[in-house]
Amino acid sequence: MAAWPPPVGGAPVADAWPRTRRPLPWLIAGFLAMIFLVPFEAIHPSVKLPVSSDFDRFLVVLIVATWAAGGVLGGRSAIVRLRSRGWAAGMIVFVLISVMSISVNIGRITNLGEWDVAQKRLAVLISLVAVFAIFSLALRVAELRAFAALVVVLATITAMGTIYEQKTGYNVFYSTAESVFSPFASVDPAPTDVSPDPSHPGRPLIVGPTRHALSVASILGMALPFAVVLAAVAPSLRRRLLWGLAACVIVAGALVTQRKSGVVVPAVALLALFVLRPRQLLRLAPFGVVALALGLVLSGGSFSSVRQLDNAGREDSTIGRTSDYPAVVPDLLSHPLLGRGYGTLDAARTDTYRIFDNQYLGQVYQVGGLGLVAFLALIVTPLFVVRSVLRSDHPLRGPPALAAGAGCLAFGVAAALYDILSFSEAPYLFLFMAAVCTCAACVEIPRELADRGMRPGPGPVGLPADA
Amino acid sequence: MELARTLKTLWRRRRLAAVGALIASLAALLSVYQVGLVPPSLTSRTNVFSTASTQILIDTPGSAFADLAANIDPLDTRASVFARFLASPAAVALIARKAKLPADAIEAHGPYDTNLPVFQQEPTAEKRSSQIIGEGAVYRLRFDNNPELPIVSVFAQAPNQDDAMRLAAAAPAALRAYIDDLQAKQHTPASRRVEVRRLGHATGGVVNKGANVQIATLVFIVVFGAWCMLLIPAQTIARGWRELDDRQLQGVSGESGNGSGRKRDVSRRHPERGRAT
Numbered sequence: 001m002a003a004w005p006p007p008v009g010g011a012p013v014a015d016a017w018p019r020t021r022r023p024l025p026w027l028i029a030g031f032l033a034m035i036f037l038v039p040f041e042a043i044h045p046s047v048k049l050p051v052s053s054d055f056d057r058f059l060v061v062l063i064v065a066t067w068a069a070g071g072v073l074g075g076r077s078a079i080v081r082l083r084s085r086g087w088a089a090g091m092i093v094f095v096l097i098s099v100m101s102i103s104v105n106i107g108r109i110t111n112l113g114e115w116d117v118a119q120k121r122l123a124v125l126i127s128l129v130a131v132f133a134i135f136s137l138a139l140r141v142a143e144l145r146a147f148a149a150l151v152v153v154l155a156t157i158t159a160m161g162t163i164y165e166q167k168t169g170y171n172v173f174y175s176t177a178e179s180v181f182s183p184f185a186s187v188d189p190a191p192t193d194v195s196p197d198p199s200h201p202g203r204p205l206i207v208g209p210t211r212h213a214l215s216v217a218s219i220l221g222m223a224l225p226f227a228v229v230l231a232a233v234a235p236s237l238r239r240r241l242l243w244g245l246a247a248c249v250i251v252a253g254a255l256v257t258q259r260k261s262g263v264v265v266p267a268v269a270l271l272a273l274f275v276l277r278p279r280q281l282l283r284l285a286p287f288g289v290v291a292l293a294l295g296l297v298l299s300g301g302s303f304s305s306v307r308q309l310d311n312a313g314r315e316d317s318t319i320g321r322t323s324d325y326p327a328v329v330p331d332l333l334s335h336p337l338l339g340r341g342y343g344t345l346d347a348a349r350t351d352t353y354r355i356f357d358n359q360y361l362g363q364v365y366q367v368g369g370l371g372l373v374a375f376l377a378l379i380v381t382p383l384f385v386v387r388s389v390l391r392s393d394h395p396l397r398g399p400p401a402l403a404a405g406a407g408c409l410a411f412g413v414a415a416a417l418y419d420i421l422s423f424s425e426a427p428y429l430f431l432f433m434a435a436v437c438t439c440a441a442c443v444e445i446p447r448e449l450a451d452r453g454m455r456p457g458p459g460p461v462g463l464p465a466d467a
Numbered sequence: 468m469e470l471a472r473t474l475k476t477l478w479r480r481r482r483l484a485a486v487g488a489l490i491a492s493l494a495a496l497l498s499v500y501q502v503g504l505v506p507p508s509l510t511s512r513t514n515v516f517s518t519a520s521t522q523i524l525i526d527t528p529g530s531a532f533a534d535l536a537a538n539i540d541p542l543d544t545r546a547s548v549f550a551r552f553l554a555s556p557a558a559v560a561l562i563a564r565k566a567k568l569p570a571d572a573i574e575a576h577g578p579y580d581t582n583l584p585v586f587q588q589e590p591t592a593e594k595r596s597s598q599i600i601g602e603g604a605v606y607r608l609r610f611d612n613n614p615e616l617p618i619v620s621v622f623a624q625a626p627n628q629d630d631a632m633r634l635a636a637a638a639p640a641a642l643r644a645y646i647d648d649l650q651a652k653q654h655t656p657a658s659r660r661v662e663v664r665r666l667g668h669a670t671g672g673v674v675n676k677g678a679n680v681q682i683a684t685l686v687f688i689v690v691f692g693a694w695c696m697l698l699i700p701a702q703t704i705a706r707g708w709r710e711l712d713d714r715q716l717q718g719v720s721g722e723s724g725n726g727s728g729r730k731r732d733v734s735r736r737h738p739e740r741g742r743a744t
Binding site: 092096099100102103106107108110111112113115116119320323326327329330331334350351352353354355 | 498512514515516576577579581585586588589590591592595596598599602603604605607624674675678681682685686688689692693696
């Protein structure tokens with residue numbers, strides 16, 4: 001086998017999003033815009049699909065169809081991308097165990113009337129797999145930086161809308177969606193509640209474009225590393241300030257949700273960045289101090305609001321969380337390996353099932369110990385795949401890889417704070433970040449060399465020698 | 468490209484893939500049918516269920532609802548108590564007798580107070596333990612009651628529509644028999660007796676008609692998918708094994724050839740660390 005040729009000299013920039021006519025990157029950009037700007041879980045189109053007719057499924061179907069059409073009609077790409085071994089292993093194993101958990105428990109699932117819920121959730125899982133696979137296959141190294149900038153811009157808009165929602169009680173995302181989609185879909189009213197009934201325990205509900213404050217806090221926390229990394233690698237002071245300002249707005253947007261996740265998820269994402277690239281990011285420390293002050297001003301002193309978490313609704317929340325642990329024991333002991341079946345936890349049936357404020361606990365309940373391990377593997381796989389480029393100075397690979405890796409880690413932490421898979425936004429964003437990790441670590445070689453059987457030589461997994 | 472490579476690998480091992488498809492078909496068949504050997508038989512599993520429902524009105528002999536002066540609050544309380552009683556083992560035994568079904572195959576639960584905070588409605592470990600025990604029952608009853616109405620709703624589930632209707636109809640009959648018996652024993656005057664009325668006949672139908680096909684398809688995909696995934700690593704292992712043998716043979720020839728006594732470990736000098744899928 002011929003040796004891997006010397007560096008590709010950076011990935012080819014031609015035909016890279018946004019300077020491309022390839023439809024898939026544009027669809028990916030549209031998908032990201034949907035995650036950050038459209039309350040898609042509240043939109044119910046008039047047209048029905050076989051299993052689930054939520055708004056996002058239509059876009060997933062369009063992406064799959066476009067990818068399939070490209071595979072059939074498109075020519076051979078001039079570049080061959082070799083992804084790291086096992087890039088999809090976590091996802092495949094998790095799906096397999098999920099399906100097995102349903103197959104093994106099928107008698108009980110049908111007996112308890114859980115089959116409909118389970119098959120819908122399975123369909124959603126398969127659509128998530130499709131999104132991840134297609135994003136991983138379609139993204140190019142030269143596009144990662146542009147997509148990172150897109151994520152920051154979208155997250156900043158989301159954060160600004162969320163801050164406005166907190167100040168005025170007006171949800172601009174839901175209102176706009178109702179105006180745009182009303183001819184062919186019904187849109188649920190915004191669940192925003194900025195001044196809840198004082199006689200009823202609870203916190204204000206600031207949801208942004210999502211169904212729940214936790215969900216918007218998570219996506220903003222996951223997007224924060226992109227803004228920080230772009231600020232860190234910005235070539236000029238003006239750009240550095242711009243990206244830094246975007247980071248401030250994103251932090252403020254997460255804080256105004258007045259959820260613990262709004263503090264924890266961004267904090268973990270930032271911590272991950274500093275642990276991975278301490279020297280590069282310490283340069284931003286002075287900006288960080290200014291950003292913190294600015295963030296507090298923008299969020300209207302939300303630290304006081306965060307402190308209020310200790311009072312309002314604390315009792316219910318804490319009792320609910322702590323009682324989850326003993327309550328899961330009977331199910332865990334009766335179905336230790338494969339759980340009760342993926343997707344069978346129907347939150348609407350509160351007399352039978354619990355709403356776990358911890359996705360890992362929910363996974364043990366539904367897919368057992370094996371499923372939990374697979375779920376952890378799903379989260380860790382992108383980090384494992386991208387480990388070789390996390391600290392890379394390669395301008396096209398290193399920064400997006402670092403930001404996406406920190407975002408994946410933030411997702412892993414957010415999963416411990418609430419039932420994250422019950423809301424689509426954060427899982428979709430995680431899969432995009434996992435795809436960014438996969439792409440950043442892949443090796444791109446010209447087709448003619450690949451056809452001559454040339455393979456990468458010694459070096460870190462899937463990494464060109466210059467990275 | 469990876470998909471094409473995988474399909475090509477499977478095509479190369481098409482005989483083994485066909486064996487996998489056969490095994491997957493068998494597993495799919497077994498997931499929806501029970502196979503008997505002596506005598507040979509194929510019985511459908513109970514993956515498809517029917518439900519039926521009815522309502523019970525707790526009333527007075529002269530019907531309190533036809534008299535505007537009558538106070539119906541005591542009836543609300545009784546309905547709430549009767550709904551709880553119906554889920555008890557004693558009531559289940561009575562219902563089973565009326566429906567001519569085995570009592571140990573019936574699971575009854577409810578009513579649930581939906582006005583409580585969610586964390587108080589959610590089942591505790593003790594409650595879950597008893598729920599888990601009853602999950603295998605093929606006949607299921609659920610009783611609901613609005614505390615402000617003297618009505619008990621009955622929801623029945625059974626493997627077929629006739630059984631579901633019979634089970635739903637048996638609940639009011641069993642409750643009426645129990646109350647009548649109690650009132651007769653304590654000589655309750657006729658004017659002060661509780662009247663249990665069924666509000667119309669039980670209605671229902673098949674719930675998940677296409678479940679068997681969906682389940683069989685799912686099982687086929689899982690088994691065949693797992694078989695194919697095992698087939699590809701098995702081939703990789705076999706190839707690695709053969710390559711190792713070849714290298715060892717080369718090593719032996721190298722040893723005899725150069726006389727240095729050191730084997731040439733090609734894999735160490737050229738690790739395939741960068742090989743990607």
